[in-house]
Structures are given as structure tokens and as C-alpha cells.
Amino acid sequence: MTDRNREDVPKAEATSPSRRDFMKGSVAVGAGIVGAGALARGEDGSSVLGRVFGPSAAHAATTKGELAAHVPPGKLDHYYGFWSGGQSGEIRIMGVPSMRELKRIPVVGRDAATGWGRDDWSKELLGGRDSGDTHHVHLSYTDGTYDGRYVFVNDKANARLARVRCDTMEVDAITDIPNSQGTHGIFPQRNKTGLVLCNAEFRTPQPNDGRDLDDPTAYGAMHTAIDGETMEVKWQVLIEGNLDLCATDYQGKYSFATCYNSEGGTNLAGMMASDRDYLYVFDIPAIERAVKAGKTIKVGDGSVPVVDARGGNDSHVQRIPIPKSPHGVNIDPTGRYAVCSGKLSPTVSVVAIDKLGDVFAGKIKPRDAVVAEPEVGLGPLHTAFDGRGNAYTSIFIDSVVTKWNIDKAIQAFNDESVDPIIQKLDVHYQIGHINASMSETKDADGKWLIALCKFSKDRFLPVGPLHPENDQLIDISGEEMKLVHDGPAYPEPHDAVLVRRDMIHPSKIDPRTGPRYDYYNKLAKEDGVDLLTANKVIQKGKGRVRVYVVSVAPAFVLGEFRVKTGDEVQVIQTNLDGVEDLSHGFCMSNHDVNMVVNPRATNSITFTAGAPGVYWYYCPWFCHALHLEMRGRMIVEA
Ligand code: RUQ
Numbered sequence: 288m289t290d291r292n293r294e295d296v297p298k299a300e301a302t303s304p305s306r307r308d309f310m311k312g313s314v315a316v317g318a319g320i321v322g323a324g325a326l327a328r329g330e331d332g333s334s335v336l337g338r339v340f341g342p343s344a345a346h347a348a349t350t351k352g353e354l355a356a357h358v359p360p361g362k363l364d365h366y367y368g369f370w371s372g373g374q375s376g377e378i379r380i381m382g383v384p385s386m387r388e389l390k391r392i393p394v395v396g397r398d399a400a401t402g403w404g405r406d407d408w409s410k411e412l413l414g415g416r417d418s419g420d421t422h423h424v425h426l427s428y429t430d431g432t433y434d435g436r437y438v439f440v441n442d443k444a445n446a447r448l449a450r451v452r453c454d455t456m457e458v459d460a461i462t463d464i465p466n467s468q469g470t471h472g473i474f475p476q477r478n479k480t481g482l483v484l485c486n487a488e489f490r491t492p493q494p495n496d497g498r499d500l501d502d503p504t505a506y507g508a509m510h511t512a513i514d515g516e517t518m519e520v521k522w523q524v525l526i527e528g529n530l531d532l533c534a535t536d537y538q539g540k541y542s543f544a545t546c547y548n549s550e551g552g553t554n555l556a557g558m559m560a561s562d563r564d565y566l567y568v569f570d571i572p573a574i575e576r577a578v579k580a581g582k583t584i585k586v587g588d589g590s591v592p593v594v595d596a597r598g599g600n601d602s603h604v605q606r607i608p609i610p611k612s613p614h615g616v617n618i619d620p621t622g623r624y625a626v627c628s629g630k631l632s633p634t635v636s637v638v639a640i641d642k643l644g645d646v647f648a649g650k651i652k653p654r655d656a657v658v659a660e661p662e663v664g665l666g667p668l669h670t671a672f673d674g675r676g677n678a679y680t681s682i683f684i685d686s687v688v689t690k691w692n693i694d695k696a697i698q699a700f701n702d703e704s705v706d707p708i709i710q711k712l713d714v715h716y717q718i719g720h721i722n723a724s725m726s727e728t729k730d731a732d733g734k735w736l737i738a739l740c741k742f743s744k745d746r747f748l749p750v751g752p753l754h755p756e757n758d759q760l761i762d763i764s765g766e767e768m769k770l771v772h773d774g775p776a777y778p779e780p781h782d783a784v785l786v787r788r789d790m791i792h793p794s795k796i797d798p799r800t801g802p803r804y805d806y807y808n809k810l811a812k813e814d815g816v817d818l819l820t821a822n823k824v825i826q827k828g829k830g831r832v833r834v835y836v837v838s839v840a841p842a843f844v845l846g847e848f849r850v851k852t853g854d855e856v857q858v859i860q861t862n863l864d865g866v867e868d869l870s871h872g873f874c875m876s877n878h879d880v881n882m883v884v885n886p887r888a889t890n891s892i893t894f895t896a897g898a899p900g901v902y903w904y905y906c907p908w909f910c911h912a913l914h915l916e917m918r919g920r921m922i923v924e925a
Pocket residue numbers: 422423471614615668669719720781782
């Protein structure tokens with residue numbers, strides 16, 4: 288044994304050539320990369336790789352004043368990134384700057400890992416619709432910054448707004464939005480957890496009950512206000528054009544919606560016909576006064592008061608002309624400007640929010656609220672801010688991020704000799720959304736920028752026809768933007784916000800509060816059991832059976848239960864382990880049944896008992912050295 292080991296030790300002479308070969312090889316590889324010299328060496332000759340992957344802790348400024356994107360093992364990120372998941376129907380939580388994916392929150396889609404969309408409580412919430420399209424994530428605010436309470440996200444596919452609690456990072460409410468299709472832009476009020484405004488992107492006949500199918504004048508779209516606390520729909524404003532992205536001011540007075548189809552077209556040519564569309568500005572207190580005074584119409588089932596604002600500018604809504612088919616609207620961290628990205632115009636339009644009072648009062652024309660319109664490139668979509676007066680606009684067609692200065696853009700509006708453009712940085716490729724650390728708050732800190740690119744093309748190993756997206760991390764702490772990381776993402780994040788980590792306080796075990804527990808406590812009360820101790824089968828009559836089971840690592844306290852073929856079986860499991868990271872679960876063999884039960888949580892799932900026989904149920908989450916032994920038998924009698 289010892290002798291053999293000795294033979295295995297390579298001789299000194301043998302290692303030297305191989306090390307030389309390695310060095311030669313790396314030189315060759317280096318030369319093969321286009322622009323490798325520029326990429327691998329900073330101007331001071333230091334290695335960029337050394338800076339990015341050096342031992343410095345995340346966020347520590349390097350010698351050149353740049354930020355280090357590498358977060359060493361065991362160290363924590365400085366920001367939570369909340370990403371929407373698009374067609375996956377998820378929200379993803381990323382660590383920034385490491386770009387490590389920390390969690391996926393299934394929101395409106397099914398998730399095999401946790402059983403979301405399959406377990407009883409989430410099925411109740413989803414109301415039978417378990418696919419979706421999540422685009423825009425925003426957190427609740429107090430006093431112009433994140434209050435760490437909720438994350439809101441839209442479901443464009445099914446016109447819904449979902450809310451995630453920040454302690455459990457689980458959805459606790461989903462609201463259907465009436466009279467709407469294609470719920471797209473959403474934004475919460477920023478002064479307090481007040482309303483969440485939601486835009487319908489698709490115009491439909493109002494009411495949409497089959498009567499005005501071919502009459503475009505009967506089409507319209509809703510700007511909907513949902514109470515962020517109760518998740519109730521409070522009111523809607525009916526508008527003639529479609530409503531795309533959404534924003535709110537910092538005072539709780541205005542909400543904004545871009546419109547790319549003021550023409551009211553129902554096909555592509557029709558939607559692009561005019562050179563100007565609008566930024567709609569909604570006066571929220573004025574709308575609420577109209578609702579209170581009953582100056583509303585009934586649409587659909589009439590359950591929500593609707594203010595009809597299709598008649599042109601009035602005290603509720605003003606239309607600011609913006610070239611052409613504008614997409615994003617973003618408010619700068621001082622709260623003074625609404626920046627609208629032109630999409631089909633190479634410009635962004637800067638609207639001064641303090642002029643809107645005069646617009647509503649009729650003292651100035653709506654267009655007079657536009658105080659700058661810099662040319663930023665072809666296909667501007669969204670804008671982020673660094674809190675130092677600079678803006679960063681994503682440019683889809685050019686595949687660049689354009690950094691520009693807001694004050695200079697305002698000067699340039701009247702003085703062509705001023706150039707507000709600071710830098711254009713290539714991104715890869717076809718960037719959609721963009722956001723910067725804390726950019727949507729008054730605390731924008733100008734550290735990191737995230738560029739959500741729609742195409743990754745050649746940036747990663749090929750993985751078949753469906754490519755990952757490319758979420759690129761850019762250091763904006765210095766004068767120049769620096770690209771530091773490519774982040775492949777499963778389709779398709781649309782938007783992301785970067786939140787300082789000290790603003791989020793997740794719980795380690797389930798707090799057993801909220802509607803999930805209203806639901807389970809009601810069942811337990813009905814059956815006269817205590818969820819924390821119940822291990823029994825309860826016959827509910829008509830072939831329905833409830834099975835209460837408690838789990839403590841590494842066992843189900845109920846190791847066996849009997850049912851009859853064809854019974855509708857509801858298994859309600861409570862995890863008694865109050866230990867961080869100790870999730871259990873319930874999987875019933877050959878019954879398509881699988882769910883997670885987190886520390887101190889209750890969860891349940893319902894299924895039909897199969898053919899007579901023995902079926903093992905087991906805990907699918909690795910929880911203990913005896914995790915494999917954590918199982919029991921369901922005995923199905925004829
Ligand atoms: S949209 S790529 Cu759904 Cu946010 Cu602008």
C-alpha cells in the first residue's frame with residue numbers, strides 16, 4: 288500500500304514540463320480571444336480576472352475603484368435581486384453581485400419541486416389556472432423606499448396580480464383583474480403600501496361580452512387600482528389607447544402609463560400609424576373623488592367602479608404626446624422626472640413631474656411638460672438611475688446601454704452644443720429591461736446595473752434550440768460602465784429589481800400566519816383536531832377521507848393508514864421540526880402526489896386512492912441520516 292503510493296508520487300522532472308505545457312497552452316488560448324489583451328489587462332497592467340475573482344470581499348472597492356463581483360464561498364451577497372420569470376410564472380431571487388440563483392418562487396405556475404399548483408392551498412389560490420407570464424416585480428414601499436413587506440408581480444397571461452410575503456417568500460394572495468387582458472405594467476405607490484396600479488396592454492370591447500366584436504370604438508383598456516394591503520380591486524379607469532408600462536410618483540398623487548397604440552389599431556400597421564403616442568398621467572386623488580361621488584360607469588359585472596376617461600384630457604387623465612410607441616416609463620430617484628423610452632423613436636422624453644399640476648389646471652399644454660428629449664440610440668426601452676444624476680437606458684436594436692446625464696439633457700433641449708451622452712456600452716444581445724441597485728427608490732446607490740438581454744446567441748455553451756437569456760452585470764460605480772458578468776437565465780426574466788440586503792428579513796421557520804393558516808385552521812376546527820398533534824384518519828363521508836399526519840425527522844408519526852379504492856384522500860401534514868433548513872415533504876408512490884412541508888409548516892394534497900394494494904409514501908426532501916427510512920404505508924382496500 289505504502290509502496291504503491293510512493294510510486295504514484297510524480298517525480299520533480301516529470302512535473303516541470305507539464306507545467307510549462309500548461310503555461311504555453313494558456314498563452315495560446317489567450318491569443319485566440321479577440322481583444323484578449325484589452326480584456327485580460329486593465330490599463331495599469333493588472334489582471335481583470337485577478338480583480339474580479341480576487342480575494343477581496345464582494346463589494347469591496349478594488350485598487351482601481353471598481354467593485355468586485357466575486358463573492359467568496361461562505362460570504363453573502365450585498366443585494367437581493369428579484370427577477371420575474373416570464374413564461375415560467377415564477378419570481379427568482381438572485382444574489383447580487385455573485386449572480387447566484389438563491390430561490391425560485393413559483394407564483395402562477397406549477398412546480399414539481401414544491402408541489403405549488405398541486406397542493407390544496409395553492410390550488411385554491413390559483414383558481415384552476417396554473418400557467419402564467421410574470422413580467423414585472425416590484426416591492427412595497429414606505430416613504431419612497433422598500434419596506435420589506437411584499438413583492439408584487441403581474442401575470443400577463445391571465446390578467447392577475449400576485450403578492451409574495453417577504454418573510455416566507457411565498458405567494459399569499461392573487462387577484463383577478465376584471466375587464467382586462469394582458470395585464471402588463473404594474474407599480475405600487477411609493478409613499479406607503481397603498482395602491483398597486485396595473486395596466487391592461489390589450490384593448491378589448493368594454494364590456495367584452497360578445498356584443499361589440501367588430502366595433503373598434505367600443506374597445507378600451509383599464510388602468511386598475513388594487514389595494515396592496517387587502518388585494519381588493521378598488522377602481523378602474525377606462526382609456527381609449529392600450530396601456531403598456533406603469534410607474535408612480537413619490538407623493539402618491541400620480542400614476543403613469545405609456546401607450547403605444549393611441550391609434551386604436553387592431554393590427555401591426557394600424558398600431559404604428561401615428562408619429563406620437565402618449566404618456567397617460569392619472570390624478571389618483573381626482574379619480575378617487577369621482578369614485579366617491581359615484582361619477583362612474585358599470586362595465587361587465589359592475590363589481591368595480593369604472594371612471595370613463597375616453598373623452599380626452601380632463602381632471603382625471605392627461606395625455607402627454609411622446610414620440611413614438613413609447614415603452615418604459617421610469618421615475619428618477621429625486622422624484623422629479625418621468626423618463627419615457629421611445630421604442631420606435633431613438634429618443635427618451637423627460638417629463639417634469641412638477642409641471643403636471645399646471646397641465647391638469649390647463650395653464651400649459653401637455654407637451655410643455657417635456658423638458659428634455661435626448662437621442663440615445665435605436666430602440667430605447669427602459670431606464671435606470673444611479674442617484675448621481677445619470678440615467679442608463681436599454682437600447683434594444685443597437686444592443687447597448689446608453690449612459691446619459693439628466694441635467695445635461697435638459698440643457699441640451701435648448702442648446703444643441705451640449706451633449707448629454709456619456710457612454711454607450713455593448714451588451715449581448717438585444718437588451719430589454721435594465722435596472723440598477725435601488726434604482727426605483729429614493730435610495731438609488733449607483734453600484735450595480737443589471738442588463739436583461741433577450742438573446743444570448745454565442746455567449747454560452749450551446750444547449751439546443753432554446754437558448755438561455757443573458758442577464759449581464761455591469762459595474763456603474765465609476766465614471767465608466769464595466770461589464771463584469773454574464774448570467775444565463777432560464778426563460779424568460781423580463782424585469783428585475785436590486786434591493787439592499789438589510790431591507791429584507793425572511794423568516795427561518797414558517798410563522799404559521801396568514802391565509803394559508805386560515806385555510807388549515809378551518810379544516811382542523813371542522814375535524815376537532817390540533818394540527819400540531821393530529822395523526823389520524825377521518826372519514827368525511829361519500830368516499831372522502833382526511834388524513835392528518837405530523838412529521839418529525841426522521842419519521843411520519845402516522846406510519847400507516849387505510850383507505851378504500853377510489854376514495855378522495857386529503858393528506859394534511861404538519862412539520863414539527865422548528866429547525867432552520869429542515870424541510871420534509873410527502874410523496875405518495877405511483878399517485879402523482881408530491882409536496883414540500885417546510886419547518887413548522889402545514890401543507891396538504893388531495894388525490895384519488897388507486898387500485899387495491901400497498902403504496903409507500905415517503906419524504907422526498909433530504910432531512911436526516913435516516914431520511915430514506917422516513918416513509919409509511921397507505922393500504923388501499925377493495
Ligand atoms: S416589458 S422589455 Cu413586459 Cu417589461 Cu419592457
